Amino acid sequence: MMTISADDMMFDPALTIFMLVKTSPEWLGFSVDRRFALLREQFTPILEKHAANVRLRFFDVEFYATRVTDIWMWDARSHHGYELLVEDLRETAFWDRYFHIVEILTGVENAYARNYDRAVITV
Template identity: 70%
Template sequence: MTMPEAPTAEILTVFMLVKTEPEWLGFPVETRFAKLREHVEPILQRHAAEVRMRFYDAEFYTARITDLWVWEASSRHAYELVVEALRETPFWDRYFRIVEIIPAVENAYARNYGQSPLAA
């Protein structure tokens, strides 16, 4: 059974909980940014029309993870292509351990019942 594709207006949001590995922390800050530009930036640029990424630091408040990567993608396939590309870099489970991946759809509860979402 194949699942129908989501409406084009629906954005997939994925919360990727990650933890830095000792190898990453062993690099000087300048090297870390150079590695981000070398490995991650080309992937983000290649998929910029369909995928957006935001970094959040969490190490101040939890020992479980150090960072939260938030992905917004216009489709599951666009997100999957980014993950496939990231898995070919040392950022995936070498410099960062992927602790958990949580996909979500914003306000689906309201849309599923034909209601306006709550807003603050």
């Protein structure tokens, strides 16, 4: 069971970014242990550096799609915070080498309701 910390509950993103990515043959050629080592060595430090402003959730979609294999969902407190994260990612092999960045979709959760001062529609 996943627990939610008080810090997670206080994180109020200004925008959410859906990064549609496809694993490269190079990435898939690594052993599972090597992949996790690379994530720990190169990806995790960037996440930690930007943790105050950006959060990441991974979604595997290769079971149901062919154009992309994964969706990286980023919640960001500001556009600038997200931009700084991307600048750091682009300096690594994770950006368009191990993973091909297929599409980036950015949105604001429930903007339709906030823009019209209305209640959010939910169940």
